[in-house]
Amino acid sequence: MSVSDRPLDLALPGARRSKQRSNFELYSWIFMRVSGIVLVFLVLGHLFIMNILDGGVQRINFAFVAGRWASPFWQIWDLAMLWLAMLHGTNGLRTIINDYAERDQTRFWLKMLLYVSSAFIILLGTLVIFTFDPNLG
Amino acid sequence: MAATPVGTLYAGGQGMWSWVAQRITGIAVFFFLYVHVLDTALVRVSPEAYDLVIATYKTPIVNLLEVGLVGAVLYHALNGLRVIAVDFWAKGPRYQKQMLWTVVGVWVIVMVPGTYYMMKHTVEALFGSTP
Numbered sequence: 001m002s003v004s005d006r007p008l009d010l011a012l013p014g015a016r017r018s019k020q021r022s023n024f025e026l027y028s029w030i031f032m033r034v035s036g037i038v039l040v041f042l043v044l045g046h047l048f049i050m051n052i053l054d055g056g057v058q059r060i061n062f063a064f065v066a067g068r069w070a071s072p073f074w075q076i077w078d079l080a081m082l083w084l085a086m087l088h089g090t091n092g093l094r095t096i097i098n099d100y101a102e103r104d105q106t107r108f109w110l111k112m113l114l115y116v117s118s119a120f121i122i123l124l125g126t127l128v129i130f131t132f133d134p135n136l137g
Numbered sequence: 138m139a140a141t142p143v144g145t146l147y148a149g150g151q152g153m154w155s156w157v158a159q160r161i162t163g164i165a166v167f168f169f170l171y172v173h174v175l176d177t178a179l180v181r182v183s184p185e186a187y188d189l190v191i192a193t194y195k196t197p198i199v200n201l202l203e204v205g206l207v208g209a210v211l212y213h214a215l216n217g218l219r220v221i222a223v224d225f226w227a228k229g230p231r232y233q234k235q236m237l238w239t240v241v242g243v244w245v246i247v248m249v250p251g252t253y254y255m256m257k258h259t260v261e262a263l264f265g266s267t268p
Contacts, residue, residue: 033224036217044214047207052254057194057203062184065177082174089167096160117171125174128181137183 028091035084042081066134075129082125090118151237159216162209169206200259204252211247215240 051057068074093114101107179187193199219236223229229236 033221036214036221040214040218043210047210051203051207052251056255056258057191057200058258060191060194062180062187065180065187085170089163089170092160092163093167096164121171121174124178128174128178132180136181137185 032088032091035088039081039084039088042077043085046077046081062137066132069129069132070134079126079129082129083122086118086122086125090114151234155216155219155237155240159213159220162213165209166206166213195258197259197263200256204248204255207251207255208244208248211244211251212240215243 050060069078094111097107097110097114101110176190177187179190194203216237219233219240222236223233
């Protein structure tokens with residue numbers, strides 16, 4: 001096991017172990033690494049373009065967004081970034097809730113709140129990318 | 138198991154603190170992402186609404202927060218790659234400490250010019266410069 005991360009909750013004293021065996025935690029662990037590598041390029045590229053290149057954030061406005069989303073390349077970039085970052089972040093927060101919320105009820109409701117708000121953000125973002133209208137207003 | 142353990146689970150050191158920083162930067166970036174999707178969604182409301190909220194991103198204080206955001210994302214990305222190397226590279230665990238200093242080094246090398254370009258406009262607007 002690595003020093004800097006804990007792939008399974010075996011190392012936690014008192015960790016709850018599910019009765020039935022499931023590979024979900026393994027897949028979640030693999031997903032964090034695979035999505036992480038892809039996000040390094042998508043997110044750092046996004047931050048470089050938006051915050052540093054060519055005047056950075058000062059040049060961003062509605063027309064700038066319209067110009068970018070006229071291209072399927074940036075639509076797909078942003079859609080992939082939205083889904084991967086949201087799932088990566090939601091899974092990260094799920095791990096943190098499991099680690100620190102001690103009462104079963106607290107864990108359950110914190111995770112429900114997390115899943116509902118994440119689903120809302122993913123759907124809203126997807127809808128915005130697919131229904132964007134450059135001639136609005 | 139007692140609710141308050143005696144002592145700590147970890148011995149401390151770079152291994153623990155890099156992990157703590159990974160969690161803190163992860164949480165911070167994730168909450169920003171929620172807000173950022175919401176503000177971007179204003180492009181569906183009207184160009185004026187979107188431009189109004191984007192104007193706050195251009196103010197000096199929020200501009201400084203953006204440097205913090207980029208710093209947090211960059212650390213999380215670089216240390217994440219280090220975690221992957223520790224997990225999958227046979228020699229990863231042996232070189233984890235050297236890789237952490239590499240992470241810190243690359244972070245500084247990127248953040249110094251990055252901060253300059255991100256803050257250029259704000260510094261000029263606040264302290265004046267020849268046009």
